[in-house]
Amino acid sequence: MTADVQKLLDKVRIVLIRTTETGNIGSAARAMKTMGLSQLVLVDPKEFPSAKATARASGADDLLANARVVDSLPQALEGCDLVMGTSARLRDLPWPLLDPREAAEKVLQYAHQPGDIAVVFGSERSGMSNEELDHCHFQVHIPANERYSSLNLAASVQVIAYELRMTLLSADGLDIEQDEEELAGRDAMERFYEHLFQVMQGVGYYRPEQPKLLRRRMKRLFNRPMMTHAEVQIMRGFLSMIEKYLPRS
Ligand code: SAH
Numbered sequence: 001m002t003a004d005v006q007k008l009l010d011k012v013r014i015v016l017i018r019t020t021e022t023g024n025i026g027s028a029a030r031a032m033k034t035m036g037l038s039q040l041v042l043v044d045p046k047e048f049p050s051a052k053a054t055a056r057a058s059g060a061d062d063l064l065a066n067a068r069v070v071d072s073l074p075q076a077l078e079g080c081d082l083v084m085g086t087s088a089r090l091r092d093l094p095w096p097l098l099d100p101r102e103a104a105e106k107v108l109q110y111a112h113q114p115g116d117i118a119v120v121f122g123s124e125r126s127g128m129s130n131e132e133l134d135h136c137h138f139q140v141h142i143p144a145n146e147r148y149s150s151l152n153l154a155a156s157v158q159v160i161a162y163e164l165r166m167t168l169l170s171a172d173g174l175d176i177e178q179d180e181e182e183l184a185g186r187d188a189m190e191r192f193y194e195h196l197f198q199v200m201q202g203v204g205y206y207r208p209e210q211p212k213l214l215r216r217r218m219k220r221l222f223n224r225p226m227m228t229h230a231e232v233q234i235m236r237g238f239l240s241m242i243e244k245y246l247p248r249s
Helices: 003-010 022-034 051-057 061-065 073-077 100-109 153-171 186-202 213-223 229-244
Strands: 012-017 039-043 068-070 080-086 116-121 138-140
Touching: 003 012, 003 153, 012 022, 012 073, 012 153, 022 039, 022 051, 022 061, 022 153, 039 073, 051 061, 068 073, 073 116, 080 100, 080 186, 100 138, 100 153, 116 153, 186 213, 186 229
Parallel strands: 012 039, 012 116, 039 068, 080 116, 080 138
Antiparallel strands: none
Protein backbone atom coordinates (compact mmCIF):
# COMPACT_ATOMS: atom_id res chain seq x y z
CA MET A 1 0.00 0.00 0.00
CA THR A 2 1.44 3.35 -0.97
CA ALA A 3 1.32 6.52 1.06
CA ASP A 4 -1.25 7.87 -1.40
CA VAL A 5 -3.90 5.41 -0.30
CA GLN A 6 -3.28 6.28 3.34
CA LYS A 7 -3.28 9.98 2.51
CA LEU A 8 -6.70 9.63 0.90
CA LEU A 9 -8.07 7.54 3.78
CA ASP A 10 -6.88 10.27 6.15
CA LYS A 11 -8.94 12.83 4.21
CA VAL A 12 -12.16 10.97 4.96
CA ARG A 13 -14.15 12.13 7.98
CA ILE A 14 -16.68 9.84 9.55
CA VAL A 15 -19.32 12.09 11.08
CA LEU A 16 -21.77 10.62 13.61
CA ILE A 17 -24.81 12.75 14.42
CA ARG A 18 -26.31 12.68 17.94
CA THR A 19 -25.31 9.11 18.69
CA THR A 20 -27.42 7.90 21.60
CA GLU A 21 -25.74 4.55 22.31
CA THR A 22 -22.22 5.43 23.43
CA GLY A 23 -20.98 1.88 22.82
CA ASN A 24 -21.65 2.42 19.12
CA ILE A 25 -19.09 5.23 19.06
CA GLY A 26 -16.44 2.79 20.27
CA SER A 27 -17.48 0.12 17.78
CA ALA A 28 -17.44 2.69 14.97
CA ALA A 29 -13.90 3.72 15.94
CA ARG A 30 -12.82 0.09 15.81
CA ALA A 31 -14.49 -0.40 12.43
CA MET A 32 -12.70 2.69 11.14
CA LYS A 33 -9.25 1.78 12.42
CA THR A 34 -9.36 -1.72 10.95
CA MET A 35 -9.91 -0.12 7.53
CA GLY A 36 -7.28 2.61 7.99
CA LEU A 37 -9.63 5.56 8.58
CA SER A 38 -8.60 8.06 11.24
CA GLN A 39 -10.90 11.09 11.41
CA LEU A 40 -13.92 10.73 13.68
CA VAL A 41 -16.21 13.72 14.23
CA LEU A 42 -19.09 13.57 16.72
CA VAL A 43 -22.00 15.99 16.46
CA ASP A 44 -23.64 16.51 19.85
CA PRO A 45 -23.22 12.95 21.17
CA LYS A 46 -25.42 11.97 24.11
CA GLU A 47 -22.47 10.75 26.15
CA PHE A 48 -18.77 11.11 25.29
CA PRO A 49 -16.14 10.29 26.36
CA SER A 50 -17.30 7.17 28.15
CA ALA A 51 -15.80 3.99 29.53
CA LYS A 52 -18.19 1.93 27.42
CA ALA A 53 -17.04 3.58 24.20
CA THR A 54 -13.40 2.99 25.14
CA ALA A 55 -14.09 -0.68 25.97
CA ARG A 56 -15.84 -1.25 22.63
CA ALA A 57 -13.08 0.55 20.75
CA SER A 58 -10.77 -2.21 21.93
CA GLY A 59 -7.42 -0.76 20.92
CA ALA A 60 -8.81 1.94 18.65
CA ASP A 61 -8.96 4.35 21.58
CA ASP A 62 -6.47 6.65 19.82
CA LEU A 63 -9.29 7.46 17.37
CA LEU A 64 -11.56 8.28 20.30
CA ALA A 65 -8.88 10.44 21.91
CA ASN A 66 -8.49 12.36 18.63
CA ALA A 67 -12.24 12.55 17.91
CA ARG A 68 -13.55 16.05 17.39
CA VAL A 69 -16.80 16.91 19.18
CA VAL A 70 -18.90 19.72 17.67
CA ASP A 71 -22.38 21.17 18.25
CA SER A 72 -23.76 21.15 14.72
CA LEU A 73 -23.47 19.35 11.40
CA PRO A 74 -22.27 22.47 9.47
CA GLN A 75 -19.38 22.77 11.94
CA ALA A 76 -18.46 19.14 11.31
CA LEU A 77 -18.42 19.74 7.55
CA GLU A 78 -16.24 22.85 7.42
CA GLY A 79 -13.43 22.39 4.91
CA CYS A 80 -15.09 19.49 3.09
CA ASP A 81 -15.35 19.31 -0.71
CA LEU A 82 -17.63 16.31 -0.85
CA VAL A 83 -20.34 15.29 1.64
CA MET A 84 -22.24 12.01 1.54
CA GLY A 85 -25.05 11.14 3.94
CA THR A 86 -25.97 7.54 4.70
CA SER A 87 -29.53 6.42 5.19
CA ALA A 88 -31.57 3.27 5.10
CA ARG A 89 -34.67 5.24 4.17
CA LEU A 90 -35.29 6.43 0.61
CA ARG A 91 -36.94 9.85 0.34
CA ASP A 92 -39.98 11.28 -1.45
CA LEU A 93 -37.84 13.94 -3.09
CA PRO A 94 -34.90 11.70 -3.79
CA TRP A 95 -31.25 12.70 -3.42
CA PRO A 96 -28.74 11.49 -5.97
CA LEU A 97 -28.26 7.96 -4.72
CA LEU A 98 -25.08 5.87 -4.48
CA ASP A 99 -24.36 2.43 -3.13
CA PRO A 100 -21.21 2.07 -0.98
CA ARG A 101 -19.08 0.98 -3.94
CA GLU A 102 -20.14 3.98 -6.02
CA ALA A 103 -19.52 6.20 -2.99
CA ALA A 104 -15.97 4.85 -2.81
CA GLU A 105 -15.51 5.66 -6.52
CA LYS A 106 -16.61 9.24 -5.79
CA VAL A 107 -13.93 9.50 -3.10
CA LEU A 108 -11.39 8.43 -5.69
CA GLN A 109 -12.59 11.16 -8.06
CA TYR A 110 -11.89 13.68 -5.30
CA ALA A 111 -8.40 12.41 -4.62
CA HIS A 112 -6.79 15.57 -5.95
CA GLN A 113 -9.22 18.10 -4.54
CA PRO A 114 -7.80 20.00 -1.59
CA GLY A 115 -10.61 19.56 0.95
CA ASP A 116 -11.76 16.64 3.06
CA ILE A 117 -14.53 14.19 2.30
CA ALA A 118 -17.28 13.52 4.84
CA VAL A 119 -19.49 10.48 5.24
CA VAL A 120 -22.32 11.28 7.65
CA PHE A 121 -24.30 8.82 9.77
CA GLY A 122 -27.60 9.50 11.55
CA SER A 123 -28.66 8.71 15.08
CA GLU A 124 -29.84 5.23 16.06
CA ARG A 125 -33.32 6.46 16.84
CA SER A 126 -34.20 8.74 13.98
CA GLY A 127 -31.49 8.40 11.32
CA MET A 128 -30.77 11.44 9.14
CA SER A 129 -33.44 14.12 8.71
CA ASN A 130 -34.13 15.78 5.35
CA GLU A 131 -32.59 18.97 6.74
CA GLU A 132 -29.40 17.06 7.51
CA LEU A 133 -29.39 15.48 4.06
CA ASP A 134 -29.66 19.01 2.61
CA HIS A 135 -25.99 19.38 3.54
CA CYS A 136 -25.05 16.32 1.46
CA HIS A 137 -24.23 15.99 -2.23
CA PHE A 138 -25.26 12.34 -2.26
CA GLN A 139 -27.25 9.85 -0.24
CA VAL A 140 -25.49 6.54 0.27
CA HIS A 141 -27.74 3.54 0.71
CA ILE A 142 -26.50 0.08 1.63
CA PRO A 143 -28.77 -2.18 -0.45
CA ALA A 144 -29.90 -4.36 2.43
CA ASN A 145 -32.97 -6.58 2.77
CA GLU A 146 -35.88 -4.29 1.75
CA ARG A 147 -37.99 -5.62 4.60
CA TYR A 148 -35.27 -5.13 7.22
CA SER A 149 -32.88 -2.57 5.87
CA SER A 150 -31.61 -0.73 8.95
CA LEU A 151 -28.12 -1.84 9.98
CA ASN A 152 -26.57 -1.10 13.33
CA LEU A 153 -24.73 2.23 13.20
CA ALA A 154 -21.23 0.78 13.65
CA ALA A 155 -22.01 -2.04 11.21
CA SER A 156 -22.89 0.49 8.54
CA VAL A 157 -19.65 2.40 9.24
CA GLN A 158 -17.84 -0.92 8.73
CA VAL A 159 -19.50 -1.59 5.37
CA ILE A 160 -18.72 1.89 4.02
CA ALA A 161 -15.13 1.81 5.34
CA TYR A 162 -14.52 -1.64 3.86
CA GLU A 163 -15.78 -0.68 0.40
CA LEU A 164 -13.69 2.45 0.53
CA ARG A 165 -10.56 0.54 1.42
CA MET A 166 -11.15 -2.09 -1.28
CA THR A 167 -11.67 0.55 -3.94
CA LEU A 168 -8.62 2.56 -2.95
CA LEU A 169 -6.45 -0.53 -2.74
CA SER A 170 -7.47 -1.69 -6.20
CA ALA A 171 -6.77 1.78 -7.59
CA ASP A 172 -3.41 1.86 -5.82
CA GLY A 173 -0.56 2.32 -8.27
CA LEU A 174 -2.98 3.27 -11.04
CA ASP A 175 -2.61 6.76 -12.32
CA ILE A 176 -5.53 8.62 -10.83
CA GLU A 177 -3.93 11.92 -11.63
CA GLN A 178 -6.61 14.34 -12.76
CA ASP A 179 -5.89 17.69 -14.29
CA GLU A 180 -9.45 18.82 -13.87
CA GLU A 181 -10.17 22.26 -12.52
CA GLU A 182 -10.53 22.62 -8.79
CA LEU A 183 -14.12 22.05 -7.71
CA ALA A 184 -15.81 24.54 -5.46
CA GLY A 185 -15.74 23.17 -1.93
CA ARG A 186 -18.67 23.12 0.45
CA ASP A 187 -17.75 26.43 2.09
CA ALA A 188 -17.72 28.32 -1.24
CA MET A 189 -21.02 26.66 -2.23
CA GLU A 190 -22.65 27.70 1.07
CA ARG A 191 -21.63 31.33 0.43
CA PHE A 192 -22.99 31.05 -3.11
CA TYR A 193 -26.35 29.70 -1.84
CA GLU A 194 -26.70 32.54 0.68
CA HIS A 195 -26.02 35.03 -2.11
CA LEU A 196 -28.45 33.27 -4.46
CA PHE A 197 -31.32 33.18 -1.93
CA GLN A 198 -30.68 36.80 -1.02
CA VAL A 199 -31.04 37.86 -4.66
CA MET A 200 -34.01 35.55 -5.26
CA GLN A 201 -35.65 37.17 -2.26
CA GLY A 202 -34.65 40.63 -3.47
CA VAL A 203 -36.40 40.15 -6.82
CA GLY A 204 -39.44 38.69 -5.05
CA TYR A 205 -39.12 35.15 -6.36
CA TYR A 206 -38.40 33.56 -3.00
CA ARG A 207 -40.13 34.28 0.29
CA PRO A 208 -38.44 32.82 3.36
CA GLU A 209 -41.76 32.21 5.08
CA GLN A 210 -42.63 29.70 2.34
CA PRO A 211 -41.83 26.05 2.91
CA LYS A 212 -38.16 25.19 2.46
CA LEU A 213 -38.73 23.13 -0.68
CA LEU A 214 -37.48 25.81 -3.09
CA ARG A 215 -34.18 26.10 -1.19
CA ARG A 216 -33.81 22.33 -1.19
CA ARG A 217 -34.49 22.07 -4.93
CA MET A 218 -32.09 24.88 -5.81
CA LYS A 219 -29.32 23.36 -3.71
CA ARG A 220 -29.91 20.04 -5.31
CA LEU A 221 -29.73 21.55 -8.77
CA PHE A 222 -26.40 23.27 -8.17
CA ASN A 223 -24.90 20.39 -6.23
CA ARG A 224 -25.57 18.01 -9.11
CA PRO A 225 -23.00 19.32 -11.58
CA MET A 226 -20.30 19.79 -8.89
CA MET A 227 -19.43 23.34 -9.83
CA THR A 228 -15.83 24.47 -10.20
CA HIS A 229 -14.42 27.47 -8.35
CA ALA A 230 -14.35 29.47 -11.57
CA GLU A 231 -18.03 28.70 -12.28
CA VAL A 232 -19.09 29.75 -8.80
CA GLN A 233 -17.19 33.01 -9.27
CA ILE A 234 -19.12 33.66 -12.51
CA MET A 235 -22.45 33.03 -10.77
CA ARG A 236 -21.49 35.27 -7.84
CA GLY A 237 -20.49 38.04 -10.26
CA PHE A 238 -23.82 37.69 -12.08
CA LEU A 239 -25.76 37.84 -8.79
CA SER A 240 -23.84 40.95 -7.75
CA MET A 241 -24.79 42.69 -11.01
CA ILE A 242 -28.48 41.87 -10.42
CA GLU A 243 -28.17 43.24 -6.90
CA LYS A 244 -27.09 46.60 -8.28
CA TYR A 245 -30.54 47.01 -9.81
CA LEU A 246 -32.36 46.09 -6.63
CA PRO A 247 -33.55 48.73 -4.17
CA ARG A 248 -31.47 48.60 -0.98
CA SER A 249 -33.35 46.72 1.69
N1 SAH B 1 -34.20 4.34 12.73
C1 SAH B 1 -33.29 4.95 11.81
C2 SAH B 1 -32.17 4.00 11.48
C3 SAH B 1 -30.97 4.42 12.12
S1 SAH B 1 -29.64 3.28 11.91
C4 SAH B 1 -34.01 5.38 10.55
O1 SAH B 1 -35.20 5.23 10.47
O2 SAH B 1 -33.38 5.91 9.63
C5 SAH B 1 -28.30 4.38 12.25
C6 SAH B 1 -27.57 4.88 11.03
O3 SAH B 1 -26.89 3.81 10.39
C7 SAH B 1 -28.42 5.52 9.95
O4 SAH B 1 -28.78 6.85 10.23
C8 SAH B 1 -27.45 5.43 8.77
O5 SAH B 1 -26.48 6.45 8.89
C9 SAH B 1 -26.80 4.07 8.99
N2 SAH B 1 -27.52 3.00 8.26
C10 SAH B 1 -28.23 1.97 8.77
N3 SAH B 1 -28.71 1.18 7.78
C11 SAH B 1 -28.29 1.72 6.61
C12 SAH B 1 -28.46 1.37 5.23
N4 SAH B 1 -29.16 0.29 4.84
N5 SAH B 1 -27.88 2.16 4.30
C13 SAH B 1 -27.17 3.24 4.65
N6 SAH B 1 -26.98 3.63 5.93
C14 SAH B 1 -27.53 2.88 6.90
